Amino acid sequence: MAIGWYLAVSAIVFAIGAAGVITRRNPLLVLVCLELMLNAGNLALISFARMHGSQEGQVFALVVMVVAAAEVAVGLGIVVALYRNRVAVDVDELRELQG
Amino acid sequence: MSDETPKPGGDPAAPAAGEAAGPSHREQDAPATAGERQAAPDIADLLGGEPGGPLTAVADPPADQSGPSAYRVQEQSIDFSAQLRQVATRDDAELLTINMGPHHPATHGVLRLLTTLEGEVVRDVKPIVGYLHTGIEKTAEDKAYWKAIPVIERMDYLAYYFNAMAYVGAVEDLLEVEVPKRAQYLRVIHLELNRIMSHLVWLGTTMLDLGAISIFWYAFRERETILDLFEYSSGQRMHTRYFQIGGVAEDIPAGWEQSLRRFLVEMPKRIDQYDAMLKRNEIVLRRLRHVGVLSAEQLQAWGVTGPLLRAAGVPWDLRKAMPSSSYEDFDFQIPVGTEGDNYDRYLVRVAEMRQSLRIIEQAIDGLPEGPWITEDRKVALPPRHELATSMEALIHHFKLVTEGMRVPAGEAYHAIEGPRGELGCFVRSDGSSKPARVHVRDPSFVNLQAFGDMARGEYIADMIATLACLDPLLGGIDR
Amino acid sequence: MNEVLFFIAGPLAVIAALGVVVLRNPFYAVLSLVAHLLSLAALFLLLYAPFVAVVQVMVYVGAVMVLYVFVNAYVGGATDATGGPAPTLRWLSYAIGIGVLATVVVATLGSSLKAIDSDGAKIGADFGSPGQIGELLLTRFLLPFEAASFLLLVAAVGAVVLARRRRGVLPGEDRMIAALDLLAPTGTGSMREGVGAVNPVPGALSAHITPSTGAGSPPASGTRGDIDGEDD
Amino acid sequence: MPDGDALERLAHLVGAEQDGAVVATVVARGRAEIEVRPDAIGSALERLRHEGYTMLMSVHGVDYHPEERRLGVVYELLSMQLQDRVTVKVRVSAEDPHVPSVVADWPTADFHEREVFDMFGVVFDGHPDLRRILMPEDYIGHPQRRDFPIGGEPVIFTETERRNPGWWK
């Protein structure tokens, strides 16, 4: 199976994720779309690792997963805090965060 | 959907009750309810604030029966019960109303708990009762005094001897009839056996609620022995109708005493086994200690009696304080707790079983000879052999069976110490052969009021444990 | 065999990713992401990264996504903001998506990577095994490893601080009326609803945000608690 | 049970709170009873609480049907210190069945008063939550009254009624 195929999947998923981050207005779903992009990156990393026959790419993928987990923890914390303080949850209306 | 929303009150100027409501007997009731209509503004406010109030709707169903009918209008009052009382939370707290029951494995019957949760913590709980109401008190008014005993027994179905005792005691107070000593001792033996049986069921079901499944079977094994004893002495396992006005129905049969003594030897070992399983069990301790605490003052304000009050440290037991039926003859102790938590309730009940065994042992040892029912032929049926020889006995028998005894007019309230607290029976006689009013003060009914205070602020699992340790019996609550 | 697996898992990953972006119900979107991650794990296996694949399932699917589902159920599955994005924004997003796709494709294909149409380099039997990855992590990449774990710690603390309740719940304190008080009682299964006395579903408020419990169907279904629903 | 003299003393104390509050006193067959005017029930119970009768054990509703002022409410008081009981009774007419509620002072009266309201239709003014307790919420009538007809009562459930209004006719 040519590595190009995997890279193609990775590119498509990345593009979908990018579009989703723009369209989605629910912060939870924005986070979810970010996850998509991160995972597309992961797939590319692992594909390259396979292509070059070195495992550094896999290590990077693991680090990306950790970063994603951290991002999720903080992001979901923000969503819950938002929900506690406001009724409507919509990124476009979150003017307070602009400082 | 929108056409289903209830319409208020109907037309207050609607035609009189008889026309609209159909069944003719409503007309009899109409004057009373209509009388309330004039005097009801404040209660109408309470019940829902509709103009004319629900009681008006009682008398005047809407003339147009095709739409949503009169019965929906009554539900205005339900709205009130859904309100959250004393829910003290922050504004950012999320509340969840959950409806436990009437069909729920842990409500010990058809109790319904309207529970408000914040996460896992109970913020408010409202018991809603009445699903098992069978109108026993009304039924009893339609029966001769001695024929009302079986229905009275069926109220609190785990304390049937106690129900019968309270009722029979009240009627005996009215009749001022002397109960023979042997009958009193037999009553004591059966009452205490019944108390042990009731506590055993409590033990099994409570531990089942905590998740310990085996203790249930062990407790029911001993309960079977007691039920066998009941069957032996009266022919029935439950609702035995053994207590009669003036004594007991029959002397104990031959061999019953030996069976009882075997039980008396066996039972303390069994209680030791329960203690070994539960008393020092870490999980039991964690689940029961410092849970459901209510101070003695609060409990007394709620009118709570029995093991619950004793667990809070008040040594109040009617068997000692106001002994009837020869309880003063026996030497026993009143177990009391210190803190009033669920663990104390458990300890008190288990200790009570041991004390009951002591009483039974003394009673069976000192069981006096003599008649087991009063010699008063106006009250008790004559013995079988007299029927063949004595005309007078035959007349008494006939009068009693067909009409029953006439009880002098008056009122009596006879209270005894039931397994759940003070079990009192109020009987009013109007001089006829049927009681004019029977009302049972059932301990479960009263104790349940304190449940809200016990459960508020606890975890929902502790609420279940507290309910189990409260030991409500829906048969007694709803009557 | 590998081709078959790829052509199952690859398109599934793409479709699930599309689902994440397209589905209106956040709950379904999150579930779609779970499906996407599982198919990615399959792709990782095909790329000889078994350890990463299993970690993907264990950590991502098993923990992170459960957290998502939790928060989703907790927030009540509020639908994506009413009306969706403005049309211009939507077209813009399509354009950006396609632009990004084109850029990435050009970047990868145009970079004249030699091995891109090959199966990859020769690798050993234990390529991507836990032992190998662990060795790399603790030798060459020790600093990123430590940094990542520190980041995780900070994130955990931060999340707890963010999501905790501001003040304790004290009995006896007066309760302020919040917007939630007006919304939450509908649909929380009060006795009024039980008898059909109030109609929980229609009306802007209850449609906009479902009760705080999230106990029940997605708000789109709109018939929850509707006891009169079926045949009258 | 207080004997006659003691009961008279209690009745005197209760009467001193409010003029003409005590209607009658009865000592019969192990039972001491003070009958008070309905509006004096709160002060009477409060006075007796000071005399040591600190627990309200039960509240019974009674219907003395043919007699006038036919509805009665009976309060059973218990003193744990004296190991003694005393009964307080009020009677009201069926046309104007109003008794002040004592729930504020005796929380335990809550369910009891609801039951008496449910069964006899006695309205307890000031009760915080006076609803039916044992009978269904949508029940019509007060079934423990002596003139309440027995038998032939249609069994009505909200659900059936909603689907088929007026089906019982």
Next chain:
Amino acid sequence: MSLTPAPIAEVGFYEPWWMQIVKTLVIFGIGFSLVPLALLYERKLLGRFQNRPGPNRVGPFGTLQPMADIFKLVTKEQFKPRGSIGWLFILSPLLAMVAALATFALVPFSGRPQDIFGTPVGLYGLDSSIGLLIFFAFSSIGAYGVLLGGWSSGSKYSFLGAMRGAAQLISYEVSQGLALLGIVMTAGTLSLSGIVEHQSGMWFILPQVVGAFIFFVATLAEINRTPFDLLEADSELVAGYMTEYGGGRFALYYVAEYVHLVMAGAMFATLFLGGWQLPFGIDPPGWIDPIVVLAKTALIVTLIVWIRASLPKVRYDQLMSFGWKVLLPLATLNALVTAVILVVTDK
């Protein structure tokens, strides 16, 4: 491409494709047939603990009782609550079931290839170098069966039960995994058969007694057993996430629960009781090995049933604080101490 080994599993030797299919079917069959056995075993055992005979009416000594139960459940009407989400409601029990059964493939029943009809066959479905991790991966997928099932039922009881359940499963999985670090370090492999091989001298229950204890307790919580059966919590939440389920779908959850029970026994036997190994150097013929594994499994199952018969269950907050404040630090400490001892004794 065909020359490189299949990446998912390193089977050690090559089996023909038909053998793999046969093995799949056999493992599936064994998994399924162990369920009624475990069911009957538990009910009989509980009956003895509770002073009653247990099922004894259907078939000789009640042996057909579980079949009758399952038959009854399967032939019942399938219904969905009106507030439920249909496809998720149907999918969730399947998910729970599949996740439970899939782990069966990992249990090694023998280390030696058995000669069956002239073909050498390994008595396991899959002996991967990351077998232990796959086990955990499947059990985290199993949490979705609980979570989605409770959520899609549209009932508050189910919802509360599902939330509790998912939190419990995730929390205890951490302790469960950490408890095994000790044996993984000692054995130096994540392969299950490798771990069993490493126990030929001494079973891991002796050097890793703390780890074994933590693993056992965490497993009780993972498979939803007394005293941690709060997923069901029948006294407060009726039946937790499966309140609204009935008939065949309930049967799926039920079966999954018993698969979990058997799996818990099998995993404990594999990880701590030496798998197919017998003590004192006894070396029986190869066909004995699966019987040894099953016997050890039955031992653990007996222990679990015994606990169910005697203990009450804990409260939810107690469960959580026990998991996070007692088990997790203990497991970490166990891993640390093991690591130190290994370093000190080894080099």
